[in-house]
Amino acid sequence: MTSESRRIQLRISNKKAYIWDVDDIATVRSQHHICGILTGTLPHLSQQNAFLGIPLVLIPEEVVLLVENEPFFHLEFAVLIDDPRAHLQPTLGQLESWNIEQQEDIKQQMAVLKAKGAKESANAGRTMTAEALRKRQAREEKKAAKAKLAQESGDPESLAALVAPEASAEAVPLTQETAENKAVSVGHTVVIPASSAASLAWYDPNALVSYTTITAAKAAGIWDYPSTLQERAKCGVFRSLWEQGYFMGGGIKFGGDYLVYPGDPLRYHSHFAASVLDSPVSSLRPMEIVAHGRLGTATKKAHLLCGWNDEKKDVSYLTIEWAGFG
Secondary structure (H helix, E strand, O other), rough: OOOHHHHHEEEEOEEEEEOOOOHHHHHHHOOOOOOOEEOOOEEEEEOOOOOEEEEEEEOOOHHHHHHOHHHHOOOOOEEEEEEEHHHHOOOOHHHHHHHHHHHHHHHHHHHHHHHHHHHHHHHHHHHHHHHHHHHHEEEHHHHHHHHHHHHOOHHHHHHHHHHHHHHHHHOOOOOHHHHHHHHHOOOOOOOOOOOHHHOOOOOOOOOOOOOOOOHHHHHHOOOOOOOOOOHHHHHHHHHHHOOOOOOOEOOHHHHHEEEEOOOOOOOOOOOOOEEOOOOOOOOHHHHHHHHHHHHHHOOOEEEEEEEEEEEOOOEEEEOOOOOOOO
């Protein structure tokens, strides 16, 4: 049995399940083939949607698998937590302590940024000084060339006019201090860590708001999946494919319920686009068969039809691929 402190905490809010702990996310992905979907915005990549951060949102089938798949995970591997109720009203002392910690963290970050800014300014100053020396040398070479030309022409007035502006320009020497003052200031991002709510003193996922079975969570009103035949069929098919070692992802863009991967989706392409049928004898229109076959072949996949038998609690599979006839 997994210890209470190491259970995977599935935070339920609005009947959606979230994992906030990074170690738990790594565990369910690397050891249990559960990928979920990262939905949080990363501080340094706030304007993109290709790389996201915590929390990890689980699809309902993944939640049911983690909570009730006892033969693989042992009893109570994961626990459902009514997250809104787990956040208690903080006391004045807890708020004051939290505020002090926040202020200390801000001071530490600002000290690091100040040291980094000073280093960047020094580097910029050295760069500007080198650039100034290069320009000064270029000016002197140009001045010498013009002076030589004026001397050869025998025009003393032209020679005097060349010397005067250069003398005034050299009157203010470029120092390290002026170089640093001219350095362009660079904006910095103060990182606010997205730590787990478990670190908050007023967060208490006690037994009154924790549920180790789907039945108990349904009775408490925080969870209601599966509740229909189609939902039971999805859970059964998902579990069957998972037990065979596959990873599953969303398949809506490929005309199915899941994409079925032979390994981690970060390393492999999917082999199948799977559609769930709530009965092994469900009827399919000819146009659906053609569409599934053509779409699967066009995306270099086979379309997998998964028929769920609710009485026997097993799955039958049929693949469709488009073939040319000559």
